[in-house]
Amino acid sequence: MSDKSSRPELADKSADIANYDTVLLGFPIWWYVAPTIINTFLESYDFSGKKIALFATSGGSGFGKTVESLKGSVLSDTQIIEGRILNGKPSESELRAWVESL
Ligand SMILES: Cc1cc2nc3c(=O)[nH]c(=O)nc-3n(C[C@H](O)[C@H](O)[C@H](O)COP(=O)(O)O)c2cc1C
Numbered sequence: 001m002s003d004k005s006s007r008p009e010l011a012d013k014s015a016d017i018a019n020y021d022t023v024l025l026g027f028p029i030w031w032y033v034a035p036t037i038i039n040t041f042l043e044s045y046d047f048s049g050k051k052i053a054l055f056a057t058s059g060g061s062g063f064g065k066t067v068e069s070l071k072g073s074v075l076s077d078t079q080i081i082e083g084r085i086l087n088g089k090p091s092e093s094e095l096r097a098w099v100e101s102l
Contacts, residue, residue, distance in 0.1 A: 002030065002031040002036075003036070004033075004036065004069065005036075006036045007036060007037075007039060007040045007043070008035075008036060008037040008040055009040065010037065010040055010041060010044060013044055015041075015045065017045040017046070017047065017050075018046070020050070021049075021050055021051065022050065022051045022052075022053060022102055023047070023050060023051070023052045023053070024053050024055060024083075024099070024102075025038065025041075025052050025053070025054055025055070026054070026055045026056060026057075026086075027054075027056055028056065028057050028058065029056050029057070029058035029059070029061055029062075029063070029064070029066070029085075032061055032064035032065060032066070033064060033065055033066045033069040033070075034054075034056070034066050034069065034070060038070065038073075039069075039070065039072075039073040042070060042073035042074050043073045047074050047075070047078040048075055048077050048078060049077055049078070050078055050079070051078075051079045051081065051102065052074070052078065052079065052080045052081070053081050053083040053102050054066065054067070054070075054080065054081065054082055054083040054084075055083045055084045055085075055086050056083075056084075056085055056086065057085070057086060057087055058085055058087060060087075062085055063082050063085065066082070067080050067081075067082055081102075083098075084098055
């Protein structure tokens with residue numbers, strides 16, 4: 001079972017978030033949502049006014065309630081968008097087109 005309230009500790013808290021408007025955030029889907037260390041990450045920095053685009057790998061399921069489960073970890077002026085499930089091997093041009101569309 002998964003404990004949604006757990007907050008595993010980050011080994012590194014020096015990500016240069018302040019200098020970016022759009023952040024790509026990737027993780028494996030666990031129990032239909034992001035692993036809770038992703039909540040820890042979102043709660044560890046100021047993402048005010050930024051856009052966070054998610055990408056994930058999975059064993060076959062989609063994002064499920066991932067966005068919902070992460071929204072509580074950012075302020076309401078932070079936009080979290082579902083982005084892409086990137087299973088398999090998407091081409092560089094496909095990835096580039098997606099990133100440029102954000
Ligand atoms: C604890 C745990 C829970 C998982 N839950 C899901 C799930 O809900 N849906 C799904 O499609 N895959 C699930 N998976 C499979 C992972 O998403 C998949 O193994 C991962 O994205 C592949 O990346 P990796 O090779 O880095 O593990 C789960 C894996 C683990 C270890």
